[in-house]
Amino acid sequence: MINGYCEEKYIPLKKIFEDYFLKQEEIGASFAIYKEGKPLIDLWSGLKNKNDKKWEENTIVNVFSATKGIYEIVTSILIDQNILDLEKSVSYYWEAFKQSNKREITLKHILSHQSGLYRFKEKITQEDLLDWNKIITILENQEPDHPCGKKTYYHAKTHGFLIGEIIKKTTKKSLGELVSELLSKKLGLDFFIGTPKNQLSNIAFLYEEKTETKISAEFNAFNNPEHEINFYNKQKWQTAEVPSMNGHGNARSIAKIYDIFVNDLLLEKNILLSKATIKKCLTEGTSRIDESLMMPIRWSQVGLILRGGWLFGKNKESFGHNGWGGSLGFADPMLGIGVSYATNKINPTMVSDQRIINLLKKFYEIY
Numbered sequence: 386m387i388n389g390y391c392e393e394k395y396i397p398l399k400k401i402f403e404d405y406f407l408k409q410e411e412i413g414a415s416f417a418i419y420k421e422g423k424p425l426i427d428l429w430s431g432l433k434n435k436n437d438k439k440w441e442e443n444t445i446v447n448v449f450s451a452t453k454g455i456y457e458i459v460t461s462i463l464i465d466q467n468i469l470d471l472e473k474s475v476s477y478y479w480e481a482f483k484q485s486n487k488r489e490i491t492l493k494h495i496l497s498h499q500s501g502l503y504r505f506k507e508k509i510t511q512e513d514l515l516d517w518n519k520i521i522t523i524l525e526n527q528e529p530d531h532p533c534g535k536k537t538y539y540h541a542k543t544h545g546f547l548i549g550e551i552i553k554k555t556t557k558k559s560l561g562e563l564v565s566e567l568l569s570k571k572l573g574l575d576f577f578i579g580t581p582k583n584q585l586s587n588i589a590f591l592y593e594e595k596t597e598t599k600i601s602a603e604f605n606a607f608n609n610p611e612h613e614i615n616f617y618n619k620q621k622w623q624t625a626e627v628p629s630m631n632g633h634g635n636a637r638s639i640a641k642i643y644d645i646f647v648n649d650l651l652l653e654k655n656i657l658l659s660k661a662t663i664k665k666c667l668t669e670g671t672s673r674i675d676e677s678l679m680m681p682i683r684w685s686q687v688g689l690i691l692r693g694g695w696l697f698g699k700n701k702e703s704f705g706h707n708g709w710g711g712s713l714g715f716a717d718p719m720l721g722i723g724v725s726y727a728t729n730k731i732n733p734t735m736v737s738d739q740r741i742i743n744l745l746k747k748f749y750e751i752y
Contacts, residue, residue, distance in 0.1 A: 386430065387399055387402060387403050387406075387428055387429075387430045388428065388429050388430060388442070389415075389426075389427045389428040389429050389442070390424050390426070390427045390428070391425075391426050391427075391428060392424075392425050392426065394751055395418075395425060395426050395748065395751060397747050397751065398416075398426060398744050398747050398748055398751075399426075399428060401743055401744055401747055402414075402416055402428055402430065402744065403430070405740060406430055406431050410730075410740065411430075411431055411728065411730055411740065412431050412432055412435070412592055412728075412729055412730040413429075413430070413431035413432045413433050413434075413440035413444065413446075413589050413728070413729045413730070414429065414430065414431055414440070414636075414726065414727060414728040414729070414730070414740075415428065415429040415440070415444070415635045415636035415637065415725075415726075415727045416428050416429075416636050416725070416726050416727075416741075416744060417635075417636035417637045417639075417640035417641075417723075417724070417725050418640060418722055418723070418724045418748065419637075419640045419641050419643075419644040419722065419723045420644065420720070420721055420722045420723075421644070421648055421652075421721060422641075422644065422645070424637075425722070426748075427636075427637050427640075428636075429441070429442060429444065429635070429636070431729075433588075433589040433590065433729070434589065434590035435590070435592070440589060440729075441587075443575055443587055443635070444587055444588075444589050444635060445575050445576075445577070445580070445584065445587050445588055445589070445633045445634050445635050445638075445727075446588065446589040446591070446633060446634075446635065446712070446727050446728065446729050447588075447591060447617055447623070447630075447631055447632070447633050448632055448633070448634055448639070448708045448710075448712035448713075448714075448727055449630045449631075449632075449708030449709040449710055449712060450541065450629065450630055450706060450707065450708035450709060451632065451639065451706050451707055451708035451712045451713050451714050451725075451727075452545070452578060452628060452629065452630060452631065452632025452706075452708065453544060453545065453628075453629060453688060453706045453708075454639075454643075454689060454690075454705050454706030454714050454715075455564060455568065455576060455578075455632055455634070455639065455642060455714070456545065456548060456549075456560050456564060456578065456628050456632075457496065457666075457687045457688045457689050457706070458568070458642060458643075458646050458657070459552075459560065459563050459564055459567055459568065460496065460548060460552070460666075460687055461646075461657075461658055461662060461663065461666040461687055462567055462657055462658050463552065463555070463556070463563075464658075464662055464665070464666060464687075465658035465659055465662035466658075468555055468556060469492060469551070469552075469555060470492065471491065471492050471493040471496070471665070471666075471686055471687075472491055472492075472493060473491060473492055474488065474489065474490065474491050474492075475487070475490050475491065475492060475494075475495060475500075475547075475551060476488055476490075478492075478551045478554045478555050479550055479551055479554045481525045482524075482525055482550075484525060484526065485525075485526055485527060485528045485529075486528050486529060487500075487502075487528075487529060489532075489533050490502075490529070490533045491533070492551065493670070493686050494533040494534055495540070495544070495547045495548065495551075496548065496686060496687045496688040497537070497670035497671075497684045497685070497686055497687070497688055498537050498538060498539050498540050498544070498675065498677075498684055498688065499533060499534050499535070499536065499537050499538075499670065499671065500529060500533050500540070500547070501529025501530045501531045501532065501533055501536070501538075502524060502527060502529055502530075502540065502543050502547060503530065503538035503539065503540045503541070503543060503606045503677055504530070504538075504540075504541075504542075504543065504604055504605055504606045504609060505523060505527070505542070505543065505604065505609050506527055506528075506530075506604060507523065507604075508604075508609065509523075509609050509610050510610055511610050511613055511616045511622075513610075514542070514610065514625075514627050515621060515622070515625040515627070517546070517549075517626065520546050521546060521550050524543065524546060524547060524550075534671070536673070536676060537670075537671065537673050537674070537675045537676065537682070537684065538606060538675065538676045538677040539606055539675050539677035539678050539682070540606065540629070540677075541606040541607050541629065541630075541677065542606065542607075542609075542610075542627075542629050542630060543606075543629070544628075544629045544688070545560065545578075545627065545628025545629035545630070546627075546628070546629070548560065548628065549626065549628050559579070559626055560578055560626060560628045561577065561578035561579035561626045561628070564576065564577070564578050564632075565577065567657070568642055568657075569638070572641060572642070572645065574634070574637075574638035574641060574642065575587070575634055575635055575637075575638045576632060576633070576634035576635075576638040576639065576642070577632065577633050577634065578626050578628050578631065578632045578633075579624060579625060579626040580623045580624055580633045581624075582624065584633075585620060585623060585624070588623055588633055589729040590618055590729060591614055591617055591618055591710075591729050591731055592614075592729060592730050592731065593614045593710075593731040593733055594730075594731070594732075594733065595733060596733050596734060605677065606677040607677070612709065612733075614731065617631070630708075630709070634727065635725075635727050636714075636725040636726055636727045637725075638725075639714035639723070639725035639727065640714065640722075640723040640724055640725040641723060642714070642723065643705060643714050643715060643716040643722075643723030643724065643725070644716070644721075644722060644723030645657055645723070646658075646663065646716060646723070647716035647717070647718050647721060647722070647723060648721055649663060650663040650664070650667075650718060651718060651721050652721075665686065666685060666686055666687040666689070667685045667686075667687075667689065667691070667704060668685060668686050669683055669684070669685060669686075669691055670684045670685065670686050685704060688706075689704045689705060689706060690704060690705060690706055690707070691703075691704050692704075693705065693707065693715065694737065695737065695742045695745060695746065696713060696715075696737050696738070696741065696742065696745075697713075697715040697717070697724075698715070698717050698724065698745045698748070698749055699745075699746075699749045700717050700718075700719040700720070702717070702718050702719050703715050703716065703717045703718070703719075704716060704718075705724075707738075709731070709733075710728065710730075710731035710732055710733070711726065711728045711730070711731065711732045711738040711740055711741070712725075712726060712727045712728055713725065713726055713738075713741060720752065724745070726738075726740065726741040726744070728740065
């Protein structure tokens, strides 16, 4: 049974969503499209875990790198408040960062994946990711892999630590605290980096259909540490702050954030920030092949993906961020909408997830 709200004309999308469960292509998921604060679609269904616990309205799930889009919106708010400046060197905010050849790296270089600190050069365990100070010390001492601004490598796991430490130095608050203060509490949403204890029972269990992948021997952006689904289902992971990859939320909350953000741009509502700052943050960085992902990715100056193909619908002006496994969030400024999909059935491949693409193709056909 599919729960939630769906405008009459979008019933064909509800049917597609329902088919995922009937055909066992999905275990538990939520899907939402919001426009100017109102739902066009806000659906959820399936199981929170295979012991028959149903996915409920307030069920949240680890959305992996879709988290990046949320904290990049928080970073944009801090830029709007003149707390951060894209052009300033990171060491202006974080003195110890300048050692090991990193004096020239700016905030913009890190946000748009051009800093050269896209991986950990020493062996890291999952447990290490939970030790903020240990990771920060490693990154302070690490030399970049290339001169800043010269190449683009997606910072899969380092990104949130780097941005989070800059924010901690300037605001005395963690990224998780600011997400809570500036987005979740302010807007009444369920999205957390570092999930509070009282929300743990709402978290959906993650399931992965393992595919055999050839792991590169050389440490890269993705394999150090390797993904480990059992670890991500543990409470110590869920309550920690690993901002690149452990935000927990649902489609309604993510879609609402993008909806408000894009309408601050279009309608100048100033709920979160000013139109001028959003335009600056959405300005495209240097366009080149991303050598972590081995494909051309158009990164904005704050690290939002611009024009993500059908993953972000059919309008090339769309922007957002997807995550490992199939969850994502984006905004379409041509329609003034925020869209999100959140799932606990992990698609382990790096290819575009068909679950959201099928829904989006039907949505744009109808809209």
